[in-house]
Amino acid sequence: MSGRPNREGVRHGLARVLSKRGLCSRSEAERRVREGRVRVAGRVVRDPEYPVLLDAANIELDGVGASAVAHRYLMLNKPRGLVTTAQDERGRDTVYRCFGDAELGWIAPVGRLDKASEGLLLFSSDPAWAAGVSDPARGPVKTYHVQIEGLPDDRLLAALHAGIEDAGEWLRVGAARVLRLGGRNAWLEVVLDEGRNRQIRRLLGAHGIAVMRLVRVAIGRIELGGLAKGAWRELTDGEVAQLRPGARAD
Template identity: 65%
Template sequence: MPPRRRKPAVAPAPRTGLARVLSKQGVCSRSEAARWIAAGRVEVDGRVAREPETPIVAGQRIRVDGRELAPPQRLYLMLNKPRGLVTTARDERGRDTVYRCFDGAGLPWLAPVGRLDKASEGLLLFCNDPAWAARIADPGSGPDKTYHVQVDALPDAALLAALVAGVDDGGERLRAKSARVLRSGSRNAWLEIVLDEGRNRQIRRLLAAFGVGVLRLVRVAIGPLALGDLAKGAWRPLTREERIALGAPD
């Protein structure tokens, strides 16, 4: 009797947790999705789901507050972040966040693309397109970021060369793609520093390694997108040309 043929194995459909699905759709943040789910506001195929990690496969119907889940219209905007605000939706220490700049604007849920620390200022992007945000914020392949940095020293050619050559700090190699002096005073100066990778507090740590302190740090450009004359604390949507230049869908 000939051996019975085995049916070829069929790979199961990939599953993703419900909270992650809501986040990836650009509907809300993952933590906000978890709160919605715990509150019983989310249904999957007509049944209330109470667990953020409820597995979801393609084709399942998801409703939030009784409405079919549909990705919102994509929105991309830029903010001139003021100093003193933290880049997060909620702060456990009660500090003001960048979302204060959007009070009363009636915007859909938006997430910051990367971040600027509390003491830093300048160009910060927001969107509800997680895939695009990941490409922009990727430390290895994202666009260059340009900063104007006021320092408490008078840099010479040797320091500028050392910033580009880089230094090891805490197991990380910190370096600038380029560094030049914009203007100097009697005791401090402004530098333009361009980074082609992103690491936590990279410029502050890099300068500190050479005994130089940062007085102000302003991000003035991300790739071809310049901060321009956008007022402190003001925001605006990106133009179609700006979105395309940064690789967003048309």
């Protein structure tokens, strides 16, 4: 018979509770628990799956009460050349450089933009909200402005919408249109209603089209607007609500 508590109430694994309280990521919480840095009712617990109530008041992390913190919701205009990670094993600059010395607590990127891509990137300490935004089936549509080599025609736009199979995945866009044409290149507006790794680059590459720049300009109804490159701001309560599941902008 298990010696774990069995009182009434819905219980979750200890690491999950620490993460849901906005104190650290799930993986970081698991590491801290295994290192013996977490106590429950005064006793060190090293099992990340040890069941506790979500609102339990007897949890301590590094000797301090592990109370829930107010969740943060931010947007960043990501510059090209930064990696979307907290730490990079190759020593490359990461998106966290843009926050400087701001005391934001633990925040994590909501989804990703690859190193060569720019634009709207969200951050939050709310794992449940972040999971909803990132969900490829239920999350909000994402809009990109893409500079390509060459001049597109109606056949290319139709092909992007029809989709292709690549590496076992079906890739397609929700919508695509020409924004403006130059002498040798053009800007497209591309809307994705699903999320795949490097989806736009892979789609265009399959048609022999090279991407020169890729800028995410909107997630759902939340637009990058005039936010300067490398700058960030807090989302408003209304913006946070708009990105919850069920508030999808189609």
